Amino acid sequence: MSIRPGNPVRTRYAPSPTGPQHIGGIRSALFGWLFARHHGGQFILRIEDTDQKRSVPGSLERILESFAWLGMDIDEGPRIGGEYGPYIQSERLELYQTWAKWLVEKGQAYKCFATSEELAEMRASGGGYDRRYRDLSTAQADNLEAQGKPYVIRFKMPRSGQTTGVDLIRGDVVFDNAQLQDAVLLKSDGFPTYHLAHIVDDYHMKISHVTRAVEWLPSYPLHIRIWEALGWDKPQFAHLPVLLNPNGKGKLSKRKQQFAADGKSVPVLAHEFIDAGYLPEAVMNFLTNIGWNFGDNREVFSTAAAIERFKLEAVNPANSAYPIAKLDWLNSQYIQDSTVDDLARRLKPVLEAAGYAVDDDRLRRVVPLLQVRLKTLNEVVPMAGFFFADWEAFEAPPTEILIQRKMDSAGTAAVLSGSLPVLEDLDEFSHEAQYSAMAAYAKATGYKNGQVFGSLRAAVTGQRVSPPTFETMEILGRAESIRRIELALQALRQPAS
């Protein structure tokens, strides 16, 4: 990595405040952030709100929340501060205007008085802007301006020759200058366009490496020419691959809801990952592993370990279909590797949001039963919500749940009533003691373990799927377990009206 000696690495994420944070943007930001952290540099947040029409209030807060949730710390930015602020472009208008004017004075840019009708005509006749105001004399331009005609400032792109850019991920990229238009730098409302604003800001904020999505590659030669016209040393550039829809068709969209092969809706907005019960560590691991890989055939790694190894040059230049199915697996890995206390802490708000009153001690006893069973935090509700419901309100499940496969009503009733004295007679109501006693009961009565244990499961949990039966009964306690078995027996004896 050729970093100019003495210059710290400074990267930035510069989103437009146009609403919820999209995972594609966050992924781009992540690579810039990993790079900055790897080199002990700074990561800056800058808000690019030069298109007032598209600004959505509250966007900044959501960006900040997303980064905080993921653990991506920001060194400088709005609300955070820093010595190169303000970090919101609409608060820096004068700077852009000054430099746009400077470029005009130097003959590197010019005032263009084309009306929207003129532009529409040019477009209709097939071409882009035909540079018709490029060679106006200063006197002519002054005259039009004196008449109060609105104008924009356009960059004078060289009309021939080539521009070669260096991209850290794909090497040299060569463009014919004639392909590029005379881009607008300053709009008629006095606001800069992206092309001017980001360069002025990257320069003044001492950005060392511009990490941005590939869609900027085609305008890279324009930016190079602007940097040179301004007479500033350029930063280095890396154009990052983007996320495609899960089927590989088109850029991952935030507007259209996406569906994976299994029909499940795919999270694409930052808050959707939280709502769906994913852990931030898993999401970070997931995103880092798209377009970059840890090496050593390792799929699960901490952010800290990724920072240590991260190299921009190692980023895969190809775009990626969004491999969302891997996130479920990764999330389950992180859940399995969590400590009981940590997982309990994360599960508690999920259960509470579902309306349960959560007792911490009971939660800590339940968590070990869940660790290998949860793919997302949210699954705790259908799997183990019954532990936290009001026990006194428990009702026997309908008989179609009570009577499991390969059993009938009479058999289920026989097994349940036969279990009662066995469970009552146990010295210890531990799951080990329950298991050996009930396994012996099954053997003696000729039922399969599954028939006996499953009947108890349904009676005691009210569910067909649950944590292991005896562990569950141990937590419910003997009295409650027996009470529930008796309720089930009553239900079975009701005439099937």
Place this chain on the structure above:
RNA sequence: GCCCCAUUCGUCUAGCGGCCUAGGACGUGGCCCUCUCAAGGCCAAAACAGGAGUUCGAGUCUCCUAUGGGGCACCA
């Protein structure tokens, strides 16, 4: 239409001229384990887009074609 970028199993990827009879992971299928659901173990199917070159030798280099993505705004 013009320009740019990309192209290894279904998907994410390893591979930077011989170590590749192409490795890992997710997913899928099978078997084992098993009180449900999981987890775990074992096994399997599954890829170098196509064609020309360069080279003793090409997944790795070059060119062409195809396909995919992106850009050509007073949006970013």
